[in-house]
Amino acid sequence: MEVLGIIPARYASTRFPGKPLIDIQGKSMIQRVYEQALKATSLNKVVVATDDERIAEAVSNFGGEFVMTGSTHQSGTDRCAEVSQHFPDFDTVINIQGDEPFINPKQIDLLVSCFEQENVQLATLIKEIHTEEELFNNNIPKVVINSKQEAVYFSRHTIPYIRSAEKDQWLNAHQFYKHIGIYGYTTTTLHEITKLQPSSLEIAESLEQLRWIENGYTIQTRITAIETIAIDTPEDLNKIIR
Numbered sequence: 001m002e003v004l005g006i007i008p009a010r011y012a013s014t015r016f017p018g019k020p021l022i023d024i025q026g027k028s029m030i031q032r033v034y035e036q037a038l039k040a041t042s043l044n045k046v047v048v049a050t051d052d053e054r055i056a057e058a059v060s061n062f063g064g065e066f067v068m069t070g071s072t073h074q075s076g077t078d079r080c081a082e083v084s085q086h087f088p089d090f091d092t093v094i095n096i097q098g099d100e101p102f103i104n105p106k107q108i109d110l111l112v113s114c115f116e117q118e119n120v121q122l123a124t125l126i127k128e129i130h131t132e133e134e135l136f137n138n139n140i141p142k143v144v145i146n147s148k149q150e151a152v153y154f155s156r157h158t159i160p161y162i163r164s165a166e167k168d169q170w171l172n173a174h175q176f177y178k179h180i181g182i183y184g185y186t187t188t189t190l191h192e193i194t195k196l197q198p199s200s201l202e203i204a205e206s207l208e209q210l211r212w213i214e215n216g217y218t219i220q221t222r223i224t225a226i227e228t229i230a231i232d233t234p235e236d237l238n239k240i241i242r
Contacts, residue, residue, distance in 0.1 A: 004113055005043040006083050007033055008076035011052035015198075015233050018070075020098055024239060029231065030055060031062045032101035039105035042112035042207035045092065047068040049076075072077045077183065077206055082193040090203040093190050095183040097230065103182075104226045111184050114220045121189040122212060123220040124151070125180035127227070133179060135171060141179040141207055143221065149207055154179055154207050171173050177221075180228055193217065 009020040016022075020030040025033075037046045048059045051071040059066040067086055068127060073079045080095050092115050093110060107125060108113050114123035126143050127137050135142075135158055142159050144152045153159065158176070164175040185193070189208050200209040209219060231237050 001092055001112075001115060002090045002164070003038065003043050003092045003115075004084060004087050005037050005046040005094045005096055005108065006080045006153060007037060007046070007048045007096045007098045008079040009048050009050045009052075009055050010079075011055060013051075016231070016237075018054075019231065020050075021058055023099060023229075024237070024240070028058055028062075029101045030058060030098060031064070032204045033098055033103060034059070034062070034064045034098065035069070036101070036105055037108065038098050038130040040108035041105070042109045043106040045087070045088070046096075047083060047087075048098075049079045051079075060196055077185075077190070078194050079189050080185075084190060086238075089109065091187050093185050093187055094135075095199070097181055097228075098226050100232045101231065102229055104228075107180070107182065107224050107226055107228070109114055110222050110224055111182055114184060114222055115186070120220045121186055121217055122209075123210070123222070125182055126151075126221045127180055127224050128169065129178050130177040131173065135176055136167075141205075143177050143178065143179045149221050151209070151213065151221050153213065154205065154209055156205055156207070177223070179209075180224060181230075182228075182233045191215065 021028050027223045029168040048066040049069050051069050067083045069079050069082045084093050085105045136157045141154050143154050162170045162173045199211040201214050
């Protein structure tokens with residue numbers, strides 16, 4: 001299995017413009033993500049996918065590899081699909097979030113291990129929820145899985161609904177999971193899903209993985225115990241530095 005790690009990075013973030021180039025104790029965020037990805041033993045190559053010359057120059061300056069992409073992509077998945085066309089010898093693609101400068105390489109390896117199973121099309125990571133703050137936070141996508149650890153549904157709402165218990169007892173009544181936003185795809189599946197039109201569930205929840213489920217694709221999951229730290233706002237950056 002030849003595995004390509006792709007880090008989508010765009011400059012024009014609504015909440016934090018220029019986010020990939022922010023300095024985190026002497027290194028840009030994109031450099032920190034790149035260096036963490038290189039530590040994953042399961043990846044045969046790591047590249048940054050960007051449509052911005054400033055990001056490309058920064059990657060080049062620290063010795064990284066990048067591919068310039070179109071500027072009209074609606075998601076990191078679309079950007080990954082374009083980049084994968086430059087590397088036809090790779091049969092698996094891992095989409096690594098460009099705003100997680102301290103991603104643990106073991107999480108990447110765990111995700112890649114999903115594709116050691118036969119017939120896996122798509123994969124992602126999930127993590128157990130143990131606090132009410134996460135459980136009832138609509139900014140944290142939740143996921144329901146079946147007995148094969150395949151994703152049944154993702155929602156920003158708390159799922160499943162525990163009918164037999166008060167909300168302050170839900171954590172004792174059921175094991176809930178949250179979604180960790182790193183994806184893996186077979187190259188064939190990656191190109192198929194980017195041709196799909198946005199689905200009604202995806203539009204309702206604003207979660208692109210629902211488009212795949214609604215069109216009959218299966219998403220394999222693995223449970224990680226490692227927390228991820230994403231930087232979405234300047235406030236998040238200040239927290240990490242502190």
